[in-house]
Amino acid sequence: MKLYGSLTSPFVRRVRFIIKELKLNYTLVDTLTEAGQAEMRTKNPLWKVPYVEFENGMKLWDSHVIISYLFENFGTGSLRIPSGKEKWRESNIIHAIDTAVESAINVFYLKNDGLKPEDVPYLLKQSNRVTSILNWIQSELDGIYFSKEEKMGLSELNLLTILDWLRFRNAYPVMENPLWVEILNKHYGNENLLSTRPPA
Ligand SMILES: N[C@@H](CCC(=O)N[C@@H](CS)C(=O)NCC(=O)O)C(=O)O
Structure with a gap:
């Protein structure tokens, strides 16, 4: 498959991790x-990554859709896949993480463009939303998992990728919270997470 994306994007990293996980x-x-x-812009009207073109002609955007397609066609590897009530709980967690990372990315780029959250109420709201969600x-x-199973699932993967992105971009004081530090350190026992890290 052809994956359009960057080595810094947390959304692309999820897909890179799953591709590795599924070998x-x-x-x-x-x-x-x-x-x-x-x-990418000539092919994907969203102008966002990840965007994937498969050998069979399938073309997909959005990390969730791409991962669902990979799971359906190639299995779920060693990932924890919740069912019943836990499935919906995981869905809430993943959606919350997505909302946090989208807000944090907005703040990051608008700050780069010279805006200050204190001067722009909506930007301040975006910034405070990240804190609300992380709390x-x-x-x-x-502990470092969302489930007693203590096994990596999509919620853990997505949390790890956002924490690492926030750390990498200095977009949030991640390293000031011992729990986030523990999560980052412990999950690096996982080779596929280590090898998909954003460049130093
Ligand atoms: N919901 C999408 C979000 C994708 C997304 O926002 N990607 C960012 C990369 S970190 C992007 O391409 N942003 C470009 C832009 O906003 O102009 C997904 O899960 O794939």
Whole structure:
């Protein structure tokens, strides 16, 4: 498959992790390059990554959709897949993490463009939303996992990728919270997480 994305994006990292977990192959079109970004924009009207083209002609955008397609076609590897009530709980957790990362990315880029959250009420709200969500996430965790099974699932993967992105971009004081530090350190025992880290 051909994966359009960057090595820094937390959304793309989820897909890169799952591809590795399922022992599949891919070629990356790096959308941080001018040529890669231009090519992606001719193919994907959302202008967002990840975007994937499969050998069978299937073309998909959005990390959730791409991962669902991979699971349906290639299995779920060693991931924890919740069922029943836990499935809906995981769905809430994942949606909360997505909302936090989207808000944090907005704040990051708008700050880069010179805006200050204190001067723009909606930007301040976006910033405070990240804190609200991370506080709630903390209350949902049981140690470094969301489940007593103590096994990596999509909720843990998504949390890890956002924490690492926030740390990497200095977008949130992640390293000031011992729980986030513990999660980052302990999950790096997982080879596929280690090898998909954003570049230093
Ligand atoms: N819901 C999408 C979000 C994708 C997304 O926001 N990707 C970011 C990369 S970190 C992007 O391409 N942003 C480009 C932009 O906002 O212009 C997913 O899960 O894939």
